[in-house]
Amino acid sequence: MPGADKEADLTERIEAFLADLKRGGCGTGPIRGSGETARETTALLRKVTAQARWSSAGDLMEIIRKEGRRMTAAQPSETTVGNMVLRVLKIIREEYARSRGSSEETDQQESLHKLLTSGGLSDENFRQHYVHLKANVIEAINELLTELEGTTDNIAMQALEHIHSNEVIMTVGRSRTVEAFLKDAARKRKFHVIVAECAPFCQGHEMATNLSKASIETTVIADAAIFAVMSRVNKVIIGTQTVLANGGLRAVNGTHTVALAARHHSTPLIVCAPMFKLSPQVVITTVVRNRIILSKVNVHCPVFDYVPPELITLFISNIGGNAPSYIYRLMSELYHPEDHDL
């Protein structure tokens, strides 16, 4: 039966995706960048919407939540997966509301009057069936996919607004977003980049070779020299793994030291992060890898660092530049508060 084939194909793809996510956690990093993961997740969710059996928006949201829980359980540190699930859930809610005829704005505003008169959240149970809901949702997910494909270019386009000539810029480790950002600015301006290598995996080396191939003056330094050279740095531009709801970061190991050194020298710290990295989590559990206990020695190798929002000057995302204090508002536009706990 064609339906059963499609379902089998769908479950196969989901299983392959979960296996990839799990494998990404064991090696020296995820197999694909977070942008790719976001696009894969969204494409998969679109397939689920198209091929799974559901009759009302509530059923669809249940299915998506179930798949989302499985995907986040496979690799808890890869937050983009969870973020995309939340975006799709928000899309479903919006399309449902549009089909019902109520405008989006009154739904979003939680005015005191509405809270008093509506008597709670129970009036929305998403049980009604609308004929065009499926098509609308798939179209909206396609728009989301287009947005995801253009994020790196959108961020890179803003590069010339932030980098002037003969600057010395410091960056840490390897970030594809920052690489595109700097290469775009290098087409028109001459500046110098210092890359901290980020032991033990030394992703900074790859970043340095890529930047120098684009004829940018690059210097590789060891992690220990970050504070020593910070006095000659004009700006620090970094990428991150996740942007948290309070405006803080969960970034690669060593970023907190860079942020503290930048604050000591009053150097601006700029974070280039696309919107799909924004996560509603606030509580951080640092992921510790390779906790080897040799006969008498404990070795710690944490993967991520928490950077508090006070140390960050600016976020550059695909929708423009924002201060860390504005992040909570952007979050309320992207995700619905009821979905925050999958």
Add this chain to the structure above:
Amino acid sequence: GTSVVVYMVPQYSSIHIAAVVVSMFSTIICGFLFLLVVKRLPEHVQVDDPAVVKRLAKKLERQQIPLRSDYGYKVSLFSHLHQYSRKAPLTQLLSIPSTVIHPSIVRLGLQYSQGIVAGSNARSVALLHAFKQVIRDYTTPPNEELSRDLVNKLKPYISFLNQCRPLSASMGNAIKYIKKEISNIPSQCKEEEAKTKLLTCIDRYIEEKIVLAAKAISKYAIEKISDGDVILVYGYSSLVNNILCEAFEKSRKFRVIVVDSRPRLEGREALRRLVQRGISCTYVLISALSYILPEVSKVFLGAHALLANGYVMSRVGTSQIALVARTYNVPVLVCCETYKFCERVQTDSFVSNELDDPDDLMVTRKGKTQLENWQDVSSLGLLNLVYDVTPPDFVDLVITDLGMIPCTSVPVVLRVKNLDQ
């Protein structure tokens, strides 16, 4: 000049002429005094000045010591410093047998440039032992005085060692002491007697300034270690290791976190020695500092030199540790012997530093060496700094053999030492 003035302007009285002559002489004398008071800038921080480089090349040629050439692309901020490669030691350029340089000095130079002898205490002690051997083998040539000739003999050795690896502050102070002792040998002293005297002086210097100083510092430092402490150390400092081992002997209960950094990875040596004694240790890289610091109760750091403006010159990464410790309100204690105190002043890590072999930064991960062909890419540079300076506001206490002092009291100690001498 005076007669010309008198001839040219006969209407001026002799008083005016005398005034002019006196002012001329006083400017000349002031010039001399200026040159005496202000020290000449050392050559190894003026590599970007071609006149200085030429002067050094001439001096080395006179002393028959080969000139070492720089290696690799130097980052523009550091074009005033040398950058050597470990694969091209100076000893390869020497002719065998070398008539000018004593063999123990040649061996020492090779040990320095290959990193076999590293750490300021180890280097100073090795230097003093090599000089003892030189003195034992020395014979005064006829019609020469020992006090003058021996000092002249030592000059090419010092240039050679400087070419192998720039001298540390502790080595500089040791050399100053030896030269002073040699020049103070009375001329009527017989050669054997003079040599024995010098050998005992050197032994006493090592005993007082290094061994006994370490014992005194341990005594003070152990007062600062309490039971249940979690102590953080960075890299390998012989003094800090000594303190921890002695504290452990005195049955203090504590555990140690060893922080290490690429490319030298000296912390592994410290870890090995501490674990051998039975101290429970944790090992992290410097990028994990923010993760591990909330557990730490004290930070003990070693120093390469203490500068006269209170800045601590130490292995690169020390200032970072002090910065993050200050953010988490963890006390930072620096342990340093007084013979490492230095009259120089410095405010950043750029004006005077050492650049190590840039090839050390290369690493192979998963069978791939990213930076393998870094020399071929014109816009890529590798920077391997050896030292950095920590500002005094990050350091809470300095433990020396004279007691526990704040960082800002370093010039006071220097003045007291100068008065003693």
